[in-house]
Amino acid sequence: MDFILQVFGSFSLLLDPVNFIYVVLGFFIGTIFAAIPGLTATLAMALLLPLTYSLSVETALMACASIYMAGMCGGSITATTINIPGAPSSMMTALDGYPMQQQGKGAQALGHAAIGSMFGGAVGALLLIALAPFVAELSLLVKTTGKFSLLAFAIVVVVIAQRGRVAKAGLSACIGLMLATIGLDAMEPITRFTYGYSNLTAGLALMPVIIGTFAIAEILTQANSSRDISVATQEAGKTKLRRRDFLPPLADIRKIGFGCYFKSCLIGYFVGTLPGAGGSMGAFLAYTETVRTSSEPETFGKGNPKGIAASESANNAVCGGAMVPMLTFGIPGDPITAIVLGVLVINGIQPGPQLMTDQAGLIAPMLASLLFSAVVLIPLTLWLIGPYCIKIVSIRKDVLYAVIALLAVVGSFVATYSTFQMFLALGMGVLAFYLRRFGFPVITMLLGYILGPNLEEFLRRSLALSNGDPTTFFTNPDSLFFVVLTVVFFYFLVIRKPAKMPGSASS
Amino acid sequence: MxxxxxxxxxxxxxxxxxxxxxxxxxxxxxxxxxxxxxxxxxxxxxxxxxxxxxxxxxxxxxxxxxxxxxxxxxNEPGGYTHLWVTVAIFIYIALFRTAGYFLSSWLFVLALILLFSSLEKLLQKAVISAAIVGLAYLMFQQLFGVRLPTIWG
Missing domain, CATH: 1.20.58 (Methane Monooxygenase Hydroxylase; Chain G, domain 1)
Known part of the structure; x- marks a missing residue:
């Protein structure tokens, strides 16, 4: 209860002009990056990561939260207007949003997307605020062996969740784990895989890894891409979007129903808590559930607002869900929470059960910002920039990519003032580019890199405590719980194969 | 292929x-x-x-x-632009300290704009590049207190 009061008390921090400007600016940048096909809010966060050095932790985390929320709803703009989802999480929104645009109801579709996002974001944030302290208390029960099993569970789940490309995900995770082992050993004073190069002794820093993986790889991907969206934007630009049309008729909202919104939020939130699932999975499951329970399933895919409401409610609720494992166990649910974790680590804060109790003052403003972004900034942004969204999408790409590249390369210099970090970011960018190009999920590599050190440390500590007896992972109840959970997930995701998500093989 | x-x-x-x-x-x-x-x-x-x-x-x-x-x-890739971008970033990093932020960044931004567009309107693109580099300098050095290498020290 104290924590909940602390979160609501943190709204006063938004009255500070510096915090307010960063939150609003973060949301605006996140929306633009999510709206432009090819760019993502993850990229926006990676670019802004170096700037967090000069900000207070609270301000940096508040800005991260608003970018995250913006990233989940911004993609619906291009998904609806030109049938190209700006972000993967808006893939399902395009199914009904674009047909509505073709019927001349594009503004209404964007309105439905904003309402769904607002509702989903708010419910996800409220569930996070209410449940995270309890999850944190429960996580105190997890001891060393249990922590190893939990981390192993997270890596196994993120690998097997990549249906159709499990071997690729496995190799990608191994690459991340390999990168994590470079430098000084965590328990003994010896260096590994440095090959006599002193710059590698401290290991690979998080900042160049994130900037390389998300920003430089994105620039290389865009340089390699032959996709031209100018024709689609020109076509959509002919339709004039007026502010008064964004508000959907009340009858449509009633027809969608509170149940549809709320059920989609719950699906999104719980999907978010799973490592590696992300907004696109949440939107897909909520959409299919809505179609399955609908009395008129044949109308979906032809401009049914219920489809937009379901997918947008779910993908924004994912924001709240994905924060739970990151804050309580230090396990990021998706690339954005991995970067938020990076902000915490860069500022010397270790995520885990103690974070919610000992340093709640740092976390509470972030959750307040998440809720504020959902309830206030989503509708406000649509009202302010909605009529001009097509103009934003058709921004000059040559200038945009040059700016991104400059910020990425100079940003990797900021941490240590060393050109080695810049070369490291370039190396990671080239590696991530080829992984993406050949269909390897980059998130598994990042998760392996982030979780690798703790995974190894807890494995070695567990075996040292049990005198080298490996059955300790099955005899300790906390560890056994996660072993059983891994088996359950393996059964449902690998043995009993669920429906395949459209586009999952290519993305 | x-x-x-x-x-x-x-x-x-x-x-x-x-x-x-x-x-x-x-x-x-x-x-x-x-x-x-x-x-x-x-x-x-x-x-x-x-x-x-x-x-x-x-x-x-x-x-x-x-x-x-x-x-x-x-799956046919769109040419070799990505390789040129990689080379441009590599040269930029190599020149970053010796040539200083302004010159190396201006050449880098101009090179990327040309790689992502064409050789037309060269003067306009050179001016845009200079403006981007100046704004980024203001953001990093003045707003966020990051020391960037300059020829004058």
Missing amino acids: FTNKYLLFLYFMLAVSVGYLITAVGLGDPFAENGLTPSFFPILVGAAAIVFSSILIVEQLRAAPEREIGANSS
Whole structure:
């Protein structure tokens, strides 16, 4: 209860002009990056990561939260207007949003997307605020062996969740784990895989890894891409979007129903808590559930607002869900929470059960910002920039990519003032580019890199405590719980194969 | 073409995994009294990487004929711009300290704008590049207090 009061008390921090400007600016940048096909809010966060050095932790985390929320709803703009989802999480929104645009109801579709996002974001944030302290208390029960099993569970789940490309995900995770082992050993004073190069002794820093993986790889991907969206934007630009049309008729909202919104939020939130699932999975499951329970399933895919409401409610609720494992166990649910974790680590804060109790003052403003972004900034942004969204999408790409590249390369210099970090970011960018190009999920590599050190440390500590007896992972109840959970997930995701998500093989 | 590049990438990953495993084995015995040594985990990861690379290579070799047909239509990359961008970033980093932020960044931004567009309106693009570099300098140095290398020290 104290924590909940602390979160609501943190709204006063938004009255500070510096915090307010960063939150609003973060949301605006996140929306633009999510709206432009090819760019993502993850990229926006990676670019802004170096700037967090000069900000207070609270301000940096508040800005991260608003970018995250913006990233989940911004993609619906291009998904609806030109049938190209700006972000993967808006893939399902395009199914009904674009047909509505073709019927001349594009503004209404964007309105439905904003309402769904607002509702989903708010419910996800409220569930996070209410449940995270309890999850944190429960996580105190997890001891060393249990922590190893939990981390192993997270890596196994993120690998097997990549249906159709499990071997690729496995190799990608191994690459991340390999990168994590470079430098000084965590328990003994010896260096590994440095090959006599002193710059590698401290290991690979998080900042160049994130900037390389998300920003430089994105620039290389865009340089390699032959996709031209100018024709689609020109076509959509002919339709004039007026502010008064964004508000959907009340009858449509009633027809969608509170149940549809709320059920989609719950699906999104719980999907978010799973490592590696992300907004696109949440939107897909909520959409299919809505179609399955609908009395008129044949109308979906032809401009049914219920489809937009379901997918947008779910993908924004994912924001709240994905924060739970990151804050309580230090396990990021998706690339954005991995970067938020990076902000915490860069500022010397270790995520885990103690974070919610000992340093709640740092976390509470972030959750307040998440809720504020959902309830206030989503509708406000649509009202302010909605009529001009097509103009934003058709921004000059040559200038945009040059700016991104400059910020990425100079940003990797900021941490240590060393050109080695810049070369490291370039190396990671080239590696991530080829992984993406050949269909390897980059998130598994990042998760392996982030979780690798703790995974190894807890494995070695567990075996040292049990005198080298490996059955300790099955005899300790906390560890056994996660072993059983891994088996359950393996059964449902690998043995009993669920429906395949459209586009999952290519993305 | 795509299949060959993909296979080359997989062979490269296999070679890296084997090299990693050999280095890991060279770290010493993986087991010590009542526990594990620093070589155990890397040996495990290296072995897993070899297994996954081998599976992917075998899969690819088996499916090569069909993939080649599909690759021509859907996965054809858009030229070699990405290679030029990589080279541009490499040269930029190499020149960053010696040539200073302004000159190296201006050349880098101009090069990227030209790579992503065409050689037309060169003067306009040069001016835009200078403006971007100036704004980024203001943001990093003045707003966020980051010391950027300049020729004048």
